[in-house]
Amino acid sequence: MADTAVQAKDHTPTVEGAPKPAGALDARLAALTLPQGGFAAAARRDALTRLQDMGLPGPRDEYWRYTDPRPFNAPQAAAIAVPDGQETPLFDTLDKLTLVFVDGRFDEAASDDLALDGVEILTLAKADGAEWAAELYGKLEAAGQHPVRRPFATLNTAAAPDGLLIRVTGKPSKPIHVVHRRASDGADAMWHHLIRVEPGAELTLLETGMSGARSNSVIEVDLAEGAAFHHVASKRAIEAKVGIGHIFARVAARAQFKSFTLAVNGTMMRNEAVIDIAGDDAVAHIAAAVLGDGGKAPFHQDDTVFITHGAERCESRQVFKKVLKNGAEGVFQGKILVKPGAQKTDGYQISQALLLDERSQFLAKPELEIYADDVKCSHGSTTGAIDDEALFYLRSRGVPRERAIVFLVLSFLADALAEVEDEAIRDCIYERLDVWLTLNAVQ
Amino acid sequence: MLKIDNLHVKLEEEDKQILKGLSLEIPAGQVHAIMGPNGSGKSTLSYVLSGRDGYEVTEGSATLDGESLLDMEPEERASAGLFLAFQYPVEIPGVGNMTFLRTAVNAQRKARGEAELSSGDFLKLVRAKAAELQISPEMLKRPVNVGFSGGEKKRNEILQMAMLEPRMCIMDETDSGLDVDAMRLVSDGVNALRSPDRSFLVITHYQRLLNHIQPDVVHIMANGRIVKSGGPELALQVEQEGYGDLLAEVG
Ligand SMILES: Nc1ncnc2c1ncn2[C@@H]1O[C@H](COP(=O)(O)OP(=O)(O)OP(=O)(O)O)[C@@H](O)[C@H]1O
Numbered sequence: 215m216a217d218t219a220v221q222a223k224d225h226t227p228t229v230e231g232a233p234k235p236a237g238a239l240d241a242r243l244a245a246l247t248l249p250q251g252g253f254a255a256a257a258r259r260d261a262l263t264r265l266q267d268m269g270l271p272g273p274r275d276e277y278w279r280y281t282d283p284r285p286f287n288a289p290q291a292a293a294i295a296v297p298d299g300q301e302t303p304l305f306d307t308l309d310k311l312t313l314v315f316v317d318g319r320f321d322e323a324a325s326d327d328l329a330l331d332g333v334e335i336l337t338l339a340k341a342d343g344a345e346w347a348a349e350l351y352g353k354l355e356a357a358g359q360h361p362v363r364r365p366f367a368t369l370n371t372a373a374a375p376d377g378l379l380i381r382v383t384g385k386p387s388k389p390i391h392v393v394h395r396r397a398s399d400g401a402d403a404m405w406h407h408l409i410r411v412e413p414g415a416e417l418t419l420l421e422t423g424m425s426g427a428r429s430n431s432v433i434e435v436d437l438a439e440g441a442a443f444h445h446v447a448s449k450r451a452i453e454a455k456v457g458i459g460h461i462f463a464r465v466a467a468r469a470q471f472k473s474f475t476l477a478v479n480g481t482m483m484r485n486e487a488v489i490d491i492a493g494d495d496a497v498a499h500i501a502a503a504v505l506g507d508g509g510k511a512p513f514h515q516d517d518t519v520f521i522t523h524g525a526e527r528c529e530s531r532q533v534f535k536k537v538l539k540n541g542a543e544g545v546f547q548g549k550i551l552v553k554p555g556a557q558k559t560d561g562y563q564i565s566q567a568l569l570l571d572e573r574s575q576f577l578a579k580p581e582l583e584i585y586a587d588d589v590k591c592s593h594g595s596t597t598g599a600i601d602d603e604a605l606f607y608l609r610s611r612g613v614p615r616e617r618a619i620v621f622l623v624l625s626f627l628a629d630a631l632a633e634v635e636d637e638a639i640r641d642c643i644y645e646r647l648d649v650w651l652t653l654n655a656v657q
Numbered sequence: 658m659l660k661i662d663n664l665h666v667k668l669e670e671e672d673k674q675i676l677k678g679l680s681l682e683i684p685a686g687q688v689h690a691i692m693g694p695n696g697s698g699k700s701t702l703s704y705v706l707s708g709r710d711g712y713e714v715t716e717g718s719a720t721l722d723g724e725s726l727l728d729m730e731p732e733e734r735a736s737a738g739l740f741l742a743f744q745y746p747v748e749i750p751g752v753g754n755m756t757f758l759r760t761a762v763n764a765q766r767k768a769r770g771e772a773e774l775s776s777g778d779f780l781k782l783v784r785a786k787a788a789e790l791q792i793s794p795e796m797l798k799r800p801v802n803v804g805f806s807g808g809e810k811k812r813n814e815i816l817q818m819a820m821l822e823p824r825m826c827i828m829d830e831t832d833s834g835l836d837v838d839a840m841r842l843v844s845d846g847v848n849a850l851r852s853p854d855r856s857f858l859v860i861t862h863y864q865r866l867l868n869h870i871q872p873d874v875v876h877i878m879a880n881g882r883i884v885k886s887g888g889p890e891l892a893l894q895v896e897q898e899g900y901g902d903l904l905a906e907v908g
């Protein structure tokens with residue numbers, strides 16, 4: 215790629231002295247039916263109090279500098295017609311436990327039985343008496359509010375009616391696959407998963423599809439010593455979807471956290487990841503491959519990552535790749551914080567955009583904050599266009615231009631896709647990506 | 658087969674003329690070599706023939722079997738039977754050599770209205786041809802040209818040529834970077850492809866390659882034109898005397 219480093223620039227004009235949207239939160243809450251009772255009642259009350267204190271993001275909020283919070287602040291979701299027919303689900307060829315959510319609600323009839331060796335699975339809407347869940351619910355979200363506030367996550371803790379509570383004690387023979395579906399045009403979907411992986415246990419969580427016209431999700435992941443969690447999500451919105459997703463992870467000693475997201479289209483998407491590496495010799499990787507086409511509807515996609523190193527000899531890796539066309543906008547805000555005493559930290563961050571035309575843009579704000587002296591941290595951000603020489607090379611062999619561009623896009627995304635460790639899962643992603651890219655190319 | 662007539666080419670972005678009335682005709686079944694000083698325009702000629710952006714043809718023509726090449730897209734020229742072995746093959750990380758090659762072979766077959774090769778047939782074919790060029794199965798699996806040595810890249814170009822079976826093969830300094838044994842491998846590969854309805858244009862600086870691949874005609878190119886043509890002995894003369902006297906003689 216012809217790379218040129220890009221400086222983050224401010225493109226959302228802020229109005230001096232603009233009032234904080236007073237009453238916006240009240241209106242937002244009034245439109246929701248808050249869940250009552252149950253094991254999470256206290257945590258939800260606490261979340262509500264915290265939310266009242268922080269309010270919703272206003273136009274001058276630094277953390278929302280590149281992304282307009284208004285679609286998330288609005289009391290109602292803008293209705294979007296549910297498309298006819300569902301796509302063939304991804305990962306169809308894999309052996310897995312499939313759990314279906316329709317507009318953010320667990321659909322028992324459409325799902326497999328909640329039975330998998332080495333795993334206990336409950337749902338948030340029905341759970342009672344799961345002590346571990348009562349202890350954990352909202353805790354990692356609350357801990358992730360410093361130093362930056364994430365009010366939509368707190369809103370989620372207070373208001374999400376459903377989600378999965380997964381406690382892993384062994385090494386299950388197959389992954390859990392959460393399939394999201396849409397059913398109603400105006401659904402405002404909110405769900406909250408809680409995942410606890412006990413010492414030495416392992417889980418692979420697959421997520422595909424979309425819930426709601428607007429969505430707000432939180433996943434809290436608590437990894438005990440030596441635990442491993444692999445998360446692979448694929449989200450493609452054909453329609454003008456609005457969504458915000460959060461992952462809060464706490465990673466204990468020798469544990470491994472790995473998350474990869476493939477995000478294709480949509481209108482306004484923000485994914486926040488807050489990862490607290492709390493024990494020695496732990497590993498946290500987070501990666502995304504994003505395809506944005508602003509041709510039919512505006513496209514804006516934001517990855518906001520905050521990784522804290524609080525222990526020794528830990529490794530973190532952020533790999534974000536965005537392919538943008540037809541005026542699409544991509545944002546990356548990524549931070550590595552190395553606390554005092556987190557010696558021998560190995561932190562790596564790369565964010566790159568491939569712009570397929572001059573109207574598209576990428577805004578990157580990489581940050582390092584380091585308080586230990588014996589660490590290795592690097593970050594880089596580039597924006598480039600299709601490499602003419604490579605394009606000519608492929609075409610000179612008879613590969614048609616459109617197909618050659620698909621190859622070069624796959625080439626660009628390869629480092630992010632390589633973060634999916636399981637070969638069978640990676641093959642599924644590649645296969646689907648190829649189909650989507652080919653579809654996009656001929657459109 | 659290939660007929661180039663009075664070709665004038667300038668850079669699109671700059672007012673710089675590179676080819677200045679180049680004429681050349683290669684009949685079917687023949688091997689022609691082009692030698693010439695650095696910067697004389699040899700690679701430019703190969704790029705213009707294969708359709709790379711950035712050049713403007715201001716005068717003249719180039720046809721393959723009577724069809725004008727200059728109006729075609731690069732992929733159309735490939736399907737019409739033109740192939741360029743690059744002086745500097747391009748690395749494409751993240752795209753498998755095999756995937757790329759199979760796509761190329763089948764895209765060309767499709768463009769010509771022929772049936773596509775099944776993956777089984779393709780695999781058999783590519784393994785056999787790779788073995789002849791001593792390209793290991795491991796190299797076939799790697800991303801296109803990534804981590805290949807200079808010589809391996811050149812061998813990979815010849816593998817592509819063998820798989821695509823073009824009728825007009827242009828080789829731009831395929832011999833540079835090759836060790837003695839690789840030179841023999843590549844030459845054997847090229848010689849195996851020689852046939853009455855396939856032609857070659859071999860661009861080289863060294864006479865040695867022409868010991869292996871016997872040319873019918875040797876051209877000397879200078880300052881954007883063919884200034885002298887002759888038999889294989891011309892290459893020997895260049896090797897021994899350099900270009901000085903030759904170029905002085907033609908003015
Ligand atoms: N894109 C370009 N921009 C500027 N100059 C160019 C460009 N392409 C070619 N040239 C110039 O045109 C001339 C011919 O270049 P070309 O690469 O065709 O030479 P060559 O005969 O292949 O040389 P060599 O033997 O060194 O490979 C050179 O002076 C070169 O600098």
Ligand SMILES: [Mg+2]
Nearest residue numbers: 699700701744
């Ligand atoms: Mg050259």
